[in-house]
Amino acid sequence: MTSQHTSAPAFQAQTAIRLARETLDIEAAAVLDLKQNVGQSFADAVAMMLAVKGRVVVMGMGKSGHIGRKIAATLASTGTPAMFVHPAEASHGDLGMIKPVDLVLAISNSGESEELTAILPVLKRMGTPLIAMTGKVESTLAGHADLFLDCGVAKEACPLNLAPTASTTAQLALGDALAVALLDARGFKAEDFARSHPGGALGRKLLTHVSDVMRSGEAVPRVAAQASFSVLMREMSSKGLGATAVVDDDGKVLGIFTDGDLRRLVEKGIDLRATTAQQVMHAKPRTIASDALAVEAAELMEQHCITSVLVLDATGQLCGALNSNDLMRAKVI
Numbered sequence: 545m546t547s548q549h550t551s552a553p554a555f556q557a558q559t560a561i562r563l564a565r566e567t568l569d570i571e572a573a574a575v576l577d578l579k580q581n582v583g584q585s586f587a588d589a590v591a592m593m594l595a596v597k598g599r600v601v602v603m604g605m606g607k608s609g610h611i612g613r614k615i616a617a618t619l620a621s622t623g624t625p626a627m628f629v630h631p632a633e634a635s636h637g638d639l640g641m642i643k644p645v646d647l648v649l650a651i652s653n654s655g656e657s658e659e660l661t662a663i664l665p666v667l668k669r670m671g672t673p674l675i676a677m678t679g680k681v682e683s684t685l686a687g688h689a690d691l692f693l694d695c696g697v698a699k700e701a702c703p704l705n706l707a708p709t710a711s712t713t714a715q716l717a718l719g720d721a722l723a724v725a726l727l728d729a730r731g732f733k734a735e736d737f738a739r740s741h742p743g744g745a746l747g748r749k750l751l752t753h754v755s756d757v758m759r760s761g762e763a764v765p766r767v768a769a770q771a772s773f774s775v776l777m778r779e780m781s782s783k784g785l786g787a788t789a790v791v792d793d794d795g796k797v798l799g800i801f802t803d804g805d806l807r808r809l810v811e812k813g814i815d816l817r818a819t820t821a822q823q824v825m826h827a828k829p830r831t832i833a834s835d836a837l838a839v840e841a842a843e844l845m846e847q848h849c850i851t852s853v854l855v856l857d858a859t860g861q862l863c864g865a866l867n868s869n870d871l872m873r874a875k876v877i
Contacts, residue, residue: 567701567709574697574710575717581694582721589675589691590725593624596673598645600626603634605657607708608715612651615719622723623732631659639663647673651719653695653711655683664688677718679711693718752838757874758855758864759785766791766862769798769822776801776821785865787852790825795861797854799825831856834863838876841866 593600600619604612612628619626629638642648648667652660655678667674668688676689679696686692695718701709726732765779765788780788780801787802801824809816809824816824831854832841841853845868855864871877 563703570699570701571710571713574714577698578695578714578718578721581696585691585693586721586725589693590722590729592647592673592675592691593649593722593726594729596645596647598625598643598647600624600649601642601646601672602626602628602649602651603631603660604651605631605659607712608651608653608657611712611715611719612649614716615649615651615723618720618723619726622727623730624723624726631657631663634663635659639666642667642670642672644671647675649675649677650685650689651677651715652683652685653679653708653715655680655685657685661685661688677715679714752874752876753834754832754836754838754841754855754866755834755864757838757870757876758834758866759783759870760864764862764865765789767821768793769820771821773816773819773821773824776824777806785852785867787865787867788821789829789854789862789865790821791862797829797831797856797862798822799827800829800852800854801825802850802852829854833858838871838874842868842871842877845871 600616602612602616602619603609609628609630616626616628627641629641634642650660650664655676661684664674664685665688673691674689675691675693676683676685677693677695678685679694680686681692681694681696695711695714697710697714699705700707700711763783765783765785767776767779767788767790769790769792771779771790776788776790780786780803787800789797790799790801792798799822801821805824805826830844830848830850832844834855834857844853845851852865852867854862855866857863868877
């Protein structure tokens with residue numbers, strides 16, 4: 545007795561390309577169609593979320609659950625306290641994580657997910673507000689909700705019209721729309737976003753100050769105005785910045801001398817042994833305040849084609865120095 549196997553159809557590149565384009569067309573249309581559903585109920589949902597004293601608890605099963613996790617993460621990172629609770633786990637104890645002061649955003653395309661509908665009466669008794677995001681206005685979920693957000697789609701991108709594709713794209717887009725509207729209503733700024741993303745590139749750019757990355761104390765190269773050229777060169781070599789500040793008796797910056805200045809003087813054939821720091825320095829150098837953002841120091845260096853900058857404190861005295869290597873180590877650039 546021989547076993548029968550259904551052989552897979554031969555791969556056709558053009559078919560794959562056609563299906564990919566059709567998928568993108570269907571999902572793009574699904575998202576655009578959502579615009580007609582965004583009205584007073586959407587504004588009311590935003591108002592409810594703004595008013596909640598606890599957290600926005602996002603729930604969903606299967607693919608809607610995956611979308612829910614992303615929506616919860618987006619809300620949390622843009623100023624709206626949020627978390628995801630799995631409906632099935634909620635029936636086995638995790639429901640205790642939800643309080644009357646919270647608000648539940650329940651996501652289900654059909655609105656009939658058993659694990660989700662099973663806990664709806666409990667949420668109702670608790671008095672926890674419920675917003676439903678579903679594609680079926682007549683569904684159990686929509687019927688129990690205080691507010692209904694329609695995310696229905698005409699059809700799935702799946703050729704069998706079975707696998708959640710366009711519907712989950714619509715859920716994700718509507719969740720992003722909620723997050724953006726809430727972000728704006730809260731007056732959430734880039735600095736606020738950076739505080740919740742301290743490990744990211746934006747966080748480093750918006751939270752790292754010059755004082756966090758600059759060289760300070762004995763590591764800052766400096767010489768007096770009347771220092772000899774040999775003293776100046778020893779200071780530059782020992783501190784490894786590629787430059788040294790020239791300061792007066794009060795610690796105020798008079799100028800700077802860099803590796804580039806040295807090359808230019810050598811090319812001119814000047815007898816450097818007889819010079820002082822004040823005679824060879826570049827007066828009125830570029831400086832930056834210690835409380836400025838490190839990214840501002842990077843912009844200053846790029847704008848003026850320099851590789852190092854002196855740092856001043858609130859009184860105008862030299863308190864630090866940094867170069868492009870310091871900024872790269874801090875991952876600011």
